[in-house]
Amino acid sequence: MSSSIAQTVKTVVSRYGGDATRLMDVLIDVQDELGCLSHVTTARIAHTLGVPQVDVEQTVSFYHFFAREPRGKFAVYLNDSVVAEFCGRGEVARAFEEAAGCRFGEVTADGVVGLFHTACIGMSDQEPAALVNGQVFPALTPDKARELVAGMRAGKTVEELKGGRTGDGQNAHPLVRALVHNHIRRRGVMVFDHYQPGEALRKVVAMSSGEVIGVVKAASVRGRGGAGFPTGMKWDFARRAAGDVKYVFCNADEGEPGTFKDRVILTERPQMVIEGMAIAAYAVGAQRGILYVRNEYRYLRSYLEHVLEDMRAQGLLGAAICGQSGFDFDVSLQFGAGAYVCGEESALIESAEGKRGEPRDRPPFPVEKGYLQKPTVVNNVETLCSAVQVMLKGAEWYNRLGTEKSKGTKVLCVSGDCDRPGIYEVEWGFSVNDILQEAGARDVQAVQVGGPSGSCIGPGEFGRVLAYEDLATGGSFIIIGQPRDLLKDVVLNFARFFREESCGSCVPCRALTGMAQVVLERVIAGRGTAEDVERLQSWQKIMRNNRCGLGQTALNPVVSTIRNFRPLYDARLAPGDPRFVPGFDLSAAVKDYEAAVSKG
C-alpha cells in the first residue's frame, strides 16, 4: 500500500475523532484527496476506524458519487433527468464523448476526462447541466461541451473553465462563485420577502418552549417536503420524548427530479434556514443540529460554513443564544454522496450515522429514537423558513394565507417546456393553469406535479389547485409540451430513475422497479399487450406494502400515466392475434447464439 493512502486516511480519520459514525465525512474527504476510494483505501479506512471492511464497503457502494476507480482529473457528471433531456442533453452528451474520446462511464486514456451519468442535480431551470469536480456548469450546449473538454486538455483549472463568470445574487458571493442562476420569478411573503436574521429568534427566547410549539400548531404549519406532516405536532413529540440529548436535522437532500428550491433557499436565505433550526431546537430542547445537504450542492460548502461562523459571532448559534443562558445549540454540515432515498427522514439519519441510506422500520419514529437513537426532529428547508416567519408575524397572519387545509405559501420549482422556468413562491391554492400561465407555457400535454413520485396530469385536470387536499407537491412542477413522447421521454426515464435509486431492501420496490422498466420498454417497442398494461397497474397494490414513501410511490410515473393517458399505451400495443406472445423478442433471444455463430 502506498504510504500516501495510509497517511491521508490517518489524517482524515483523526479529523473526525476516529468516530465510525462520521464515515460519510471520512469517505468524502478521503475521496477528495485521493480521487477515488479503491479497495485498498477502504480496507485502510476500516482498519483505522476498527470496523469490518465490508461495513465500509456497504456504505461506499451505496452512494453514487463514491468511486472505486479514478474518475479522471476532471470528473464530469452530466445530469440525465427528463428536463435535461428536453433541453438537448443528448447532443451535449455526444459532444462530450466525441471531444473527450471516451464513452460515458469511462475515463480517457490520458486520465484527463471522466464522463458519468447522474440523476437530477437540482438545476432543472438551467439544463443541460453537469457537475465538473463538484462545480456546476449549467445551460450547456454541444459547443460549450467541446470548449470545456478543450480547456481540460489545455491544463486549465475548474475555476478557469468557469471563465470568471458567476450567476446572480449570492451565487456571485466570493465563497460561492457559481455559474448558477436563481431565477426567482415570484417572491412570496414567506421565504423571499424581507428578512433580518435573529429577529425571530430574539422573540422566541422570550417565550416558553410550549408557547413556541403552540404558535406553530395554531398556524397549522405542515412539512414542505411533500408528506405534509404537522410541524408543531412533530416538535411536540420530540419535546416530550425522553432523552438527555436531542437533535434537529434540516433535510436539504432534495433529490426529487425537478426540485431545486432548497438550492435557491440555501443560496439566498441560509440564515433563515439555520435560524429555523435554532427555533426548533429551542422548542424541543435540542443541543445539536445537522444541516444535511445533498452532495450536488457541495459547491455551497465554504459559503455555508461561513454563514454558520457568522451566526455564531452574532450570538445566534453556540452557547447562550440571544443571551439566553441554557440555550446552547450549534449546527454542523453533513453532506450526502448521491442517493435519492436519503431524502426520506430515517434514511437521512442512517446516512448521517455513516451507513447505507436505508429507511428504518417505524415505530420507533425519529422523534423518539432518531440520530444515534436520540430524539430527532427532521424538517425540510422550506418548513424551517415558514417557522421563522410564523414566529415573527404570528399564527393569525399565517392562517390568512393559502387554503382551508393548506396554510402559508409553497415554493414551486417550475421547469420543462415553458418560457420562464424557475422559482415561484405562491400561496397554496393556485391552480395548475395559473402557474402554466405565469411560466409562459403553451401547448401543454401534461404536467408532472410533485416530481416522479407525484402524479402526471393532463389538460382536463389543469383546473386543480396546489394544496395538500388536492395536488400535494414538494415543489417539483415539470411541464411537458405536446410534441414530447410521454412514455418514452418521460415515464421510461422516471422508471429508470426509481430502479437506480431504490435502496434494495424491500422486495417489491427492489424487484418491481426493474420489472416495470422491462415491461414498459416492451410496450414502447410495440411488443406489449393489454395484459402487460393491466399488470403494471396491478403492481401498485404490491408497492403500497413497501416500507418507505419512495417504495410506495416508485410506480407512480407508470400508474398515473396509465390512469390519465391510457390511449397513449393502447396505441402502442402489439397488433395482431393476442394468443401469440408478442412480448417474446426472437432476435434478442438468439443474440448470443448469433454472435457465437458469426464468429465462426
Added chain:
Amino acid sequence: MASFVRYTLDGKTCLAEEGTQLVAAARDSGVYIPTLCNHPGIPPKGSCRICTVLVNGIPQTACTTKVVEDMNVTTGTPELEAFRKAVVEILFAEGNHLCPSCERSGNCELQALAYRYRVTVPHFPYLFPKRDVEAWHPKLVKDHNRCIQCKRCIRGIHNAEGKALFAFGKRGDKVVINIDPDTSRDIGDELAQQAMDICPVGAILRKGKGFDVPIGRRRYDREPIGSEVKP
C-alpha cells in the same frame, strides 16, 4: 413478572406477553404468518414484506410489530394472501432459482412457500440477472443467483469478536451480499454451518458438505411450511 395484553387476532381475542413480536404471538395462538427475512433470535428487518398483516387496518410487517393492548390484527384477507404469493413469485423471477439442482431443495423456505401458495405459472417477467458464484472462501460458497437479500446472514452471523461476517454491497436491484475477508478468515466449521443454516435459501453453502439428507426426506418434503402451527 411479565404483563399480558389482550389483543384481537383475526376476530378472536388473544393474550400475549406485552412486547412479543407479532409473528411469534400469532404462532402461539395458532395462526401462521409466513416469514422469510425474519429469523428467531436476530433483530427483525421487515425487508421481504411477506409477513405484512393489517394492524388496526394499516398494513404493517408482523416481524417488526410488537403486540400491544387492544391491537386489532387481521392476517388472512384475500388481498394479503395475494400479496404474499406475489412476493414469492417476484423473488423467483428476480433471481435465478433452479430448484432441482439446489442443495437446499426441500429445506428451502422460498421453495416451501411457493408450494404453500401454489405458485405455478409466472406472473412477473423473469429478469435472468447475471450473477456470480463466489467460491474463494475456504469454508463457504456464496451463490448469488439464489440470494434473496433477506439480510439474515448479515444480522445473525458474527465472529468471536462480535464482528459481522456479511454485509450488503451496492443498492437497488444490484444489491449483493459480500463476505468480509478479514472477519470470516478464521471461522470454524460450526460457524460455517450456522451461516448455511441461517440462509432461508441455498445462497450460502458449506464447502465439501452437502446432500447429507437425501432430497425427498428433508424438512419441507415431510411437512409443508407453516404446518407446525396448529390452530
